[in-house]
Ligand code: ATP
């Protein structure tokens with residue numbers, strides 16, 4: 001028996017409705033904010049992620065699925081969604097279109113991580129990318145989009161953490177302050193942080209090792225080292241969040257796991273799914289497009305982990321009922337009625353009613369039991385009597401009553417019963 005790979009999940013037929021539910025809500029949020037979907041390939045040139053995500057990040061140093069293809073090219077399965085979007089934005093000349101260019105995507109994400117609860121080797125993200133606007137109102141809109149999406153699903157237990165990691169100007173001063181603080185304790189830091197100390201000190205704040213995390217708690221705050229422009233941008237962002245009535249916590253330890261961020265970074269964290277509680281993470285990345293070969297393009301966005309989102313909703317009892325149950329089950333009450341049942345099924349579907357017919361030769365009782373199991377709201381029975389009277393017996397699976405309906409009126413009758421005549 002060949003099993004699925006470590007850190008991957010199958011979404012089985014009885015669970016896929018959960019994905020449809022969150023994806024439908026995401027697409028509706030996207031529509032309300034006038035975002036257009038972008039789909040980019042699952043694999044890209046490795047170079048894109050080296051330049052985009054950054055050579056000192058965990059993703060690039062430890063987690064990428066990289067291989068050489070038969071043409072000798074170095075290829076990497078997407079370890080995040082943004083770099084591919086930036087590449088497509090440049091390649092398709094989207095900078096020539098009216099700005100901002102507001103996009104969203106669904107993507108699988110591949111990272112060679114140590115699998116544990118909430119940490120997979122293939123996970124999926126709903127992502128938002130807002131290109132072309134420098135204004136803090138765009139950062140606030142990115143956060144508002146995520147918040148509206150969570151609200152639409154009834155999720156209330158998330159804490160929004162925000163921070164600003166400034167620009168290159170602020171970073172020089174901050175790096176020095178951080179290094180001065182870390183230096184006396186450098187020996188006790190993990191090996192990765194020792195490398196980060198020289199190459200990219202800010203990354204130290206993102207370390208997941210307990211010893212490093214403890215030391216980081218009292219590290220100087222990046223917010224205290226913002227240049228006037230970045231400080232003003234951060235303060236404007238907070239003004240917009242307050243105006244929107246969005247509660248937030250300023251958390252100076254959030255720096256995010258990718259190098260491309262500057263100024264705003266944020267995370268929505270849940271308390272209901274254990275240690276891997278970050279459901280949505282994002283920020284501003286004004287350098288990314290130029291880092292991967294385009295012109296200077298301010299940008300802000302986020303990635304939202306769909307497996308973690310579904311875990312949160314399940315933990316909070318918000319997932320609701322399976323919405324994929326067929327409306328009607330057609331019971332073949334006599335072998336002679338088989339074709340009539342199949343034709344009725346075709347007709348119901350043509351009028352927008354989802355239904356299921358018998359293909360297993362079950363008894364009437366077993367068919368009704370199965371209809372119950374499928375959670376059908378109604379059933380239609382055709383047997384010898386119905387065939388000779390040219391009728392259909394329509395049964396309400398919940399209330400239990402049944403009525404005889406003329407065959408040519410069956411679809412209209414059922415539609416009225418199910419949706420008051422109008423397809424939902
Ligand atoms: P973490 O700090 O948890 O490793 P990250 O910084 O790597 O997160 P991002 O790259 O910003 O996370 O990804 C955005 C979102 O995607 C995360 O907030 C999370 O919901 C989800 N995510 C990231 N990595 C995984 C994973 N290995 N398994 C499942 N979901 C993930």
Ligand code: MG
Nearest residue numbers: 058059111257
């Ligand atoms: Mg990670």
